Amino acid sequence: MPPSPRPPAHLAGLNPEQLAAVRHRGGPLLVEAGPGTGKTRVLAARAADLLSDGTARAGGMLAVTFTNQAAAEIRGRIAAWTGGTEVRVATFHGWALAFLNEALGAAAPAPVDEADARELCAEAAAEIGLSPAEGRRRWPEVSTGRQHHPPRLPDETLARLAAAYEARLGRDGLTDFDGLILHALRLLGDPGRRAALRRALPILLVDEFQDVSPAQYELVRAMAAPGGEVTVIGDPDQAIYGFRGASPAFMARFRRDFPGTTVVRLRQAYRCPQTFLDAAGAVLGAEAGRLRADRPERPRLEVRAFADPGAEARWIARAVEGAVGGLSHDALDAGTAGGDRLRSLSDVAILYRVNALADPVAAALAASGIPFQRADARSPLDHPSVRAVRRLWEAACGRRVAFHLDRLPGGRAAWEARLPGLRVELHGRSLGGALPRLLEALDLDPRDPALEALARVAARIPPGADPAPALGHPADLVAPDLEAVRLLSLHAAKGLEFPVVFVAGCEAEVLPWPGADPEEEARLFYVGLTRASERLVLCHAGRRRLHGRRLPGRPSPFLDRIPPALREARGPAAPAGRRRPRQRTLF
């Protein structure tokens, strides 16, 4: 047999479905990619492939993701496959901001963060005779309305507030995150501009397409010609952001709006065992075997009942200890240590529907001396002292000067005279380099933990770079190699994968959440079940109280949808033994 030529690195190891998605040419492509089917791999490989045969120029292609982290990952993969080619990979918001800057230059609106946006909404409320408190309280509704294009503002007061808010932003040349998308759409309403953009960026790839908001969907439509080279990848079964306007229906609508769309479905799943896939599918009412597991093991899901949330939390803590090879008698009692291979703490995730459910779990982990990291921990970057430093820094860089001056401690009067001197002094410095001087000017104590966190983040930002994106990442505040169990909401777990997953609080009136769309709740549970690659434990407890209200304490109706053959119901866990608190502090 003649030696077959080795495939290029970006094609190596792809299955036929993945290969079809990567190699497709000519017209719109929709890739339906279930959990663990190699979605990110395919997106990056397709970008590399389009470059490798000259279909795309690096500058004529854009890949859009939802988070900066995902963008960085995809950028890195493409660069690795293409000998360092720099491809534009951006979030919708990041791209929109760059587009506005390019199109409007100095007239482009400057983005403010959520806290400032809320304050401006309070000011806008006051201008139309509402209380500032009402403006602040209703800002989330305004923001939700602005996920639509044109904004959808169901009541008259809200419409007035939104109009005043937009005017307030516009007066200072500002915009909020939602406004970035809306401004870009407004510009692209001009046919000449739209055509020019389509010429400049003939190739568009969109990740996590099931999560696009209505306005973002319109943006995709404006950016891509109907028969153009547009690729969207997503999983309608994992659409869990309905509360901000996303809907699995956009995947179906894409096929109508982009006639001639080729559809590729990735069915080979590399993360989960077949049992987990089938159980998760059953929750959605899908037939078994819809996704094919690559791995041979067929572990059953464990379903465990507890008397109360405290017992649930303590058992989880001991089970975690067991999974990572804790040798306490209690861990052995819980029947979790034997036979399991030892794992690292970061292989374990504990998931739940609402953050409040994490409290007993966090307490139990702390009592056992098990390090953990909570995704909902408040970012130190929201601290008033950090905000003041960032304001002064922005003003010293000449960004949004008037806006920040009014909001610095002491107000405009205290800073107007000092600012020119600071600007000269700090010119050309990075935030890290400028930090000591900023703290001095603001008379802040550098030993403040929030400011120490800022210093750590700032040290990683190169001079001249806009610090905003890096500062927005609470993940940056934690030591990256932190060896800790992850505590995550089901939403926050999307896109992640762990060998061992516990889902706490699988109970009625938690899952599904009352008043929420039950189908979306089922998809949320589906997301949770498909995070696990080796062991999956579903816990429920009686006597749960939430916001002082008693919940029924029954298991979630979703558990009934899982075929008994796939699950291993264990009654109340082994009697709680003596706990042995060890002193080992976390942060």
Add this chain to the structure above:
DNA sequence: GTGGAGAAGATTTTT
């Protein structure tokens, strides 16, 4: 600007 009393509001979240 601080602190205490009382009210309100308490899913999910990225940019």
Add this chain to the structure above:
DNA sequence: TCTTCTCCAC
């Protein structure tokens, strides 16, 4: 039930 916000007196 508990935390956070708001308002007003100091």
